[in-house]
Amino acid sequence: MSRLLSLSFFVLGALAQGTSPSYDYIIAGAGPAGIIVAERLAEAGVSVLLLERGNASTYASGGRSLVPWNNTLTQYDVPGVRHYIKNSFADKSEYCTDTPGNAGCILGGGTMVNQLAYIPPQNVDFDDKWPVGWKWTDVASAAERVHSLNPGSTNPSADGAHYDQTSYNAFANFFSAQGYTSVDAISEPNSKHDVYSHAPYNVKNGLVAGPVMTYLPMAQAMSNFKLQLHTKVIRAVRNGSTVTGVEVEVDGQRQIISLNNGGRVILASGVFSTPRILFNSGIGPNEQLQIVAGSKATTNVTLPASSDWINLPVGQGIKDHIIVTLNFNTTESVDFLDTSYFIKPSSNITDPYSHGNGILTQGYQRFTFWTSNTTSDGSVRYFQGTCYASGQNYVSMKLYLTHGLTSSGALGITAAGNTVYTVDPYLNTAEDKYAIASFIDNLLVQTRKADSTLIYSGPSTDTGASLSKVYTGGSHWVATAKMGTDDGRVNNGTSVVDLNLKVYGTDNLFVVDASMHPDLPTGNLQATVQVAAEAAAVKILALPKQQSLSSSSSSSSSATSSISTSSSSTSQLSSVSTTSGMSTQLSSSASSTLVTLTTSASTSSTSSSTSSTSSTNTAQPTNPTCPKSDGTTFTAKSGAVFLVECYVDRVGHDIAYVDVPTNRIADCVNKCDALPGCVDISMSGTACYMKGVVGEKIVNSKYIRGARRIS
Numbered sequence: 001m002s003r004l005l006s007l008s009f010f011v012l013g014a015l016a017q018g019t020s021p022s023y024d025y026i027i028a029g030a031g032p033a034g035i036i037v038a039e040r041l042a043e044a045g046v047s048v049l050l051l052e053r054g055n056a057s058t059y060a061s062g063g064r065s066l067v068p069w070n071n072t073l074t075q076y077d078v079p080g081v082r083h084y085i086k087n088s089f090a091d092k093s094e095y096c097t098d099t100p101g102n103a104g105c106i107l108g109g110g111t112m113v114n115q116l117a118y119i120p121p122q123n124v125d126f127d128d129k130w131p132v133g134w135k136w137t138d139v140a141s142a143a144e145r146v147h148s149l150n151p152g153s154t155n156p157s158a159d160g161a162h163y164d165q166t167s168y169n170a171f172a173n174f175f176s177a178q179g180y181t182s183v184d185a186i187s188e189p190n191s192k193h194d195v196y197s198h199a200p201y202n203v204k205n206g207l208v209a210g211p212v213m214t215y216l217p218m219a220q221a222m223s224n225f226k227l228q229l230h231t232k233v234i235r236a237v238r239n240g241s242t243v244t245g246v247e248v249e250v251d252g253q254r255q256i257i258s259l260n261n262g263g264r265v266i267l268a269s270g271v272f273s274t275p276r277i278l279f280n281s282g283i284g285p286n287e288q289l290q291i292v293a294g295s296k297a298t299t300n301v302t303l304p305a306s307s308d309w310i311n312l313p314v315g316q317g318i319k320d321h322i323i324v325t326l327n328f329n330t331t332e333s334v335d336f337l338d339t340s341y342f343i344k345p346s347s348n349i350t351d352p353y354s355h356g357n358g359i360l361t362q363g364y365q366r367f368t369f370w371t372s373n374t375t376s377d378g379s380v381r382y383f384q385g386t387c388y389a390s391g392q393n394y395v396s397m398k399l400y401l402t403h404g405l406t407s408s409g410a411l412g413i414t415a416a417g418n419t420v421y422t423v424d425p426y427l428n429t430a431e432d433k434y435a436i437a438s439f440i441d442n443l444l445v446q447t448r449k450a451d452s453t454l455i456y457s458g459p460s461t462d463t464g465a466s467l468s469k470v471y472t473g474g475s476h477w478v479a480t481a482k483m484g485t486d487d488g489r490v491n492n493g494t495s496v497v498d499l500n501l502k503v504y505g506t507d508n509l510f511v512v513d514a515s516m517h518p519d520l521p522t523g524n525l526q527a528t529v530q531v532a533a534e535a536a537a538v539k540i541l542a543l544p545k546q547q548s549l550s551s552s553s554s555s556s557s558s559a560t561s562s563i564s565t566s567s568s569s570t571s572q573l574s575s576v577s578t579t580s581g582m583s584t585q586l587s588s589s590a591s592s593t594l595v596t597l598t599t600s601a602s603t604s605s606t607s608s609s610t611s612s613t614s615s616t617n618t619a620q621p622t623n624p625t626c627p628k629s630d631g632t633t634f635t636a637k638s639g640a641v642f643l644v645e646c647y648v649d650r651v652g653h654d655i656a657y658v659d660v661p662t663n664r665i666a667d668c669v670n671k672c673d674a675l676p677g678c679v680d681i682s683m684s685g686t687a688c689y690m691k692g693v694v695g696e697k698i699v700n701s702k703y704i705r706g707a708r709r710i711s
């Protein structure tokens with residue numbers, strides 16, 4: 001119903017004008033980042049087209065690759081079967097075939113092929129290497145919004161019980177003896193040294209969770225949002241620095257989808273495919289663009305004139321976690337349930353599952369631990385162990401080297417248009433090699449002791465150094481279009497996008513997926529991707545509107561306030577019951593939530609047009625007051641224009657504080673105006689906080705008065 005409505009909105013609009021539909025925002029890729037940013041932008045009242053090259057995935061999203069034992073659940077819905085979809089189900093269309101590592105080419109991207117480990121980031125994951133404006137305090141409210149929709153769970157069964165726990169017990173006993181303590185990985189994300197937890201899963205109401213379940217239905221209830229599947233974005237169409245649309249491939253045919261004047265394209269095609277689109281758009285290292293230029297006969301990609309190429313380090317510095325798998329015999333009894341137990345479950349399994357209970361609500365891993373060490377270069381490196389039974393009285397540990405690792409590589413493109421590693425990103429620094437080898441050596445010492453409950457199963461000649469030569473990637477790649485202030489076009493800069501995620505050298509091309517993450521987190525990536533995408537939406541909405549975008553600049557304020565509104569929809573979403581037709585029920589329940597959100601979305605559109613009118617009001621009060629002046633502009637002494645935002649706090653980024661005894665917004669704004677670098681103020685009483693960055697918008701108490709510089 002909602003999709004029909006949104007389709008007709010665009011088609012009718014286009015027919016009325018006798019043109020193809022065009023959009024304020026076109027987003028390439030409906031993985032977790034793309035879905036979240038699309039939904040948040042649509043809430044602002046702008047028109048949003050979300051393009052996805054793959055199929056629908058979950059039943060509620062239209063997927064129909066059903067599990068054999070239920071006709072309203074797909075292979076992507078059921079947590080307990082996720083580990084087996086690659087090898088045990090007929091439909092394998094979920095994987096990209098043109099990337100160097102496994103990537104999800106399906107609605108939901110990696111969240112539909114991953115192993116459901118859900119590790120909310122710890123503060124240091126952002127505080128270490130993310131730039132100013134993206135530290136933990138800057139993204140904390142984004143994390144709260146993600147958590148309210150996608151909390152994850154260490155005990156996802158509705159009855160609260162943990163199932164199939166013998167391997168958990170074996171690992172917990174061993175690590176307790178090593179001095180590790182038990183935590184809950186979801187509620188205690190900052191406990192990451194010598195701790196263990198029941199495995200945290202991306203599961204809600206017994207189903208695989210994530211943005212396809214939560215954010216996407218909210219977007220689809222809005223008539224200004226459209227999702228288009230089976231549409232592969234080839235390139236951004238550029239006129240110099242301005243992107244005017246995208247070239248896409250649908251059923252083997254190429255077509256151009258246009259942006260409205262002042263519109264923006266956001267790339268969210270994942271860490272391997274966003275770079276491909278950038279290369280195909282004439283953005284990247286010269287040698288990669290030469291490959292694209294030379295392969296036009298094969299790929300039919302039209303690059304801009306070489307004078308318009310933008311030389312940025314796309315693909316340079318790609319990073320991933322590193323995994324070494326270690327196996328142990330156990331002295332205590334550990335059960336092993338084979339594949340058929342999950343993919344051909346008996347009614348003993350499916351009956352409880354129809355009520356949201358039992359083993360099918362869990363992913364395959366049972367136990368997760370974290371610790372860290374400091375290497376001789378003085379840096380802290382984190383380790384994660386993801387543990388499970390792999391035989392009778394036999395267990396396995398995927399040991400990850402995570403946050404703090406320094407190895408990196410490079411990504412390029414082939415003449416066939418596939419992305420490939422040009423430099424392998426794994427274990428290429430001495431300190432990384434030493435860190436993981438020494439961790440394993442310590443573990444071997446412990447698990448070779450006569451009284452150990454875990455007994456290393458390999459030969460006595462194995463060492464940390466020899467074992468760490470056999471590694472795999474963690475599937476948690478980041479940094480192929482890195483965000484930072486060191487513009488990659490000059491002075492050997494390393495960054496492809498600026499702090500608002502805009503590609504350097506362009507006016508209106510953005511990257512929001514894992515490609516822009518400047519660093520690896522301590523745990524698996526998907527929770528961090530969602531947090532960063534939530535924060536990205538706020539940054540993009542806070543940018544001054546370009547001319548002709550359908551919502552006025554002040555729509556960003558209505559947008560951000562509706563972000564907090566929609567977070568409160570959680571209670572409605574989480575009230576979805578898990579019965580035999582879980583997906584079907586989810587879908588209908590989600591739509592009822594969305595009725596509320598549609599109303600709030602249209603309210604925000606209305607309020608944005610209202611604000612638009614008022615923001616063009618040129619009457620200059622000598623002192624703006626709240627709430628009367630909300631959304632109006634105030635011109636400071638230098639001529640700089642500030643937009644008044646009543647009850648809004650742009651958190652963080654304080655560069656100075658001054659007491660303004662007059663208690664006037666005008667005086668605080670003029671103080672900011674006179675302070676180099678100041679672009680935003682928040683007043684609380686007579687306290688005037690001056691800020692160097694227009695930070696994330698928090699709709700605060702009625703005592704806060706804000707104003708941000710818009711020109």
Ligand SMILES: Cc1cc2nc3c(=O)[nH]c(=O)nc-3n(C[C@H](O)[C@H](O)[C@H](O)COP(=O)(O)OP(=O)(O)OC[C@H]3O[C@@H](n4cnc5c(N)ncnc54)[C@H](O)[C@@H]3O)c2cc1C
Nearest residue numbers: 029031033105109110114115117233270513514524525526
């Ligand atoms: C095998 C595997 C296992 C993983 N296990 C875990 C785990 O257990 N826990 C965890 O936290 N993380 C895990 N991850 C990582 C996590 O899933 C990813 O980090 C996350 O999905 C990245 O999100 P993204 O939005 O950046 O990109 P993606 O998830 O890659 O989404 C990109 C989207 O863009 C689409 N797309 C690509 N190219 C185009 C194009 N040209 N035009 C239109 N659409 C396009 C894709 O189909 C996809 O839907 C795993 C990843 C993989 C691949």
